[in-house]
């Protein structure tokens with residue numbers, strides 16, 4: 381692919397913009413203990429949230445990560461904080477939804493809304509300075525037909541979890557976004573945004589204060605034993621533990637083959653722009669909301685803290701690609717929506733992995749004695765923080781059920797011989813893009 385290099389700022393970096401304020405590191409790291417009561421694999425939001433809950437209840441907890449603390453999705457994401465809107469996607473007919481009872485779906489939705497409130501409270505309680513703002517979300521409809529569908533969806537979301545969703549006709553769209561790309565959309569008031577790496581740092585600080593033992597660059601290579609007597613072999617030595625929590629989401633490996641076979645890791649890519657003139661920036665998203673949209677291959681974007689730079693994310697490709705390639709593709713998508721940004725330069729381009737599940741839902745539970753939560757499906761700032769805490773509550777309550785998200789099976793990926801290598805992603809990505817563009821063509825767009 382031929383890339384126009386003029387889109388890159390002279391200070392362009394192939395790493396997250398967020399790391400300028402909070403680079404993942406090894407502050408607080410200690411040697412791997414020889415034994416611990418609860419061993420947590422993964423230091424992202426879910427691992428740290430579980431650790432914090434357990435340590436506050438006086439349990440002896442160790443978190444071990446293969447990388448620096450939070451170096452994976454939890455310091456790379458878009459920082460959009462949602463409350464059940466994506467779970468709502470399942471209601472409108474995701475695979476595996478047909479047989480679910482209405483009360484289970486309501487349970488899933490209301491817990492997802494609770495996840496949003498949980499994160500707000502946690503940020504407050506731990507005094508985390510991470511630019512959290514409850515400014516709502518605008519979801520753009522890419523065809524008039526999608527806009528019609530949104531009316532029904534707004535009603536069902538309002539009924540189920542009172543997210544305060546409102547329909548915005550195209551004639552009023554410029555109140556929400558300085559673009560004519562969409563055919564109307566909806567706003568959702570119960571949604572927000574934060575600085576993901578500062579949020580992660582705040583959780584890490586809180587874990588340290590609560591006495592959690594934290595070990596970085598200690599990839600777990602093997603797990604033997606069973607509940608009460610696990611043995612974990614890591615790059616930093618061996619540790620014995622009574623309980624183990626797997627909090628590896630999109631970075632799940634063959635260490636836990638059963639989990640790996642049930643999730644599909646998908647790359648999500650983001651760019652950030654240089655600072656824009658104040659008047660240009662103000663007109664882009666007048667109410668400071670996060671933006672998402674209706675097609676299968678979707679984008680998510682927002683203004684960065686300070687409201688002068690744009691962050692634009694999406695699935696430029698489903699598989700991992702070079703950051704320059706994803707930057708060029710995302711730049712095209714961004715300027716399709718905001719032609720006024722042509723000529724603005726990119727300062728950062730990066731990516732990370734999310735875990736998708738066949739039923740498009742996150743899950744928690746216990747497999748071979750190992751506790752887990754996984755399957756953020758691209759939306760885990762609130763949800764994975766919440767599920768990490770719920771996994772901890774389940775341990776504290778001696779295995780009593782604590783969440784609707786543990787009440788149904790994590791489905792297998794229906795691809796013969798799938799062991800975790802998603803070779804089929806480029807095919808699916810191209811197929812979804814074809815369906816999206818066919819819908820737009822049929823709508824005469």
Ligand SMILES: Cc1cc2nc3c(=O)[nH]c(=O)nc-3n(C[C@H](O)[C@H](O)[C@H](O)COP(=O)(O)OP(=O)(O)OC[C@H]3O[C@@H](n4cnc5c(N)ncnc54)[C@H](O)[C@@H]3O)c2cc1C
Nearest residue numbers: 422424425426446453454457458460600732756759760761
């Ligand atoms: C580019 C991008 C944009 C996103 N945007 C949003 C958004 O706007 N809003 C939203 O809600 N969500 C978003 N998400 C999703 C969100 O970031 C994730 O759901 C969330 O961070 C998952 O947290 P986690 O702790 O479960 O996993 P992670 O943060 O991915 O942490 C998993 C950890 O497990 C460790 N690990 C794996 N294997 C081992 C091993 N063998 N030994 C030791 N450690 C191991 C990894 O090193 C990693 O640190 C986005 C994700 C990406 C990648």
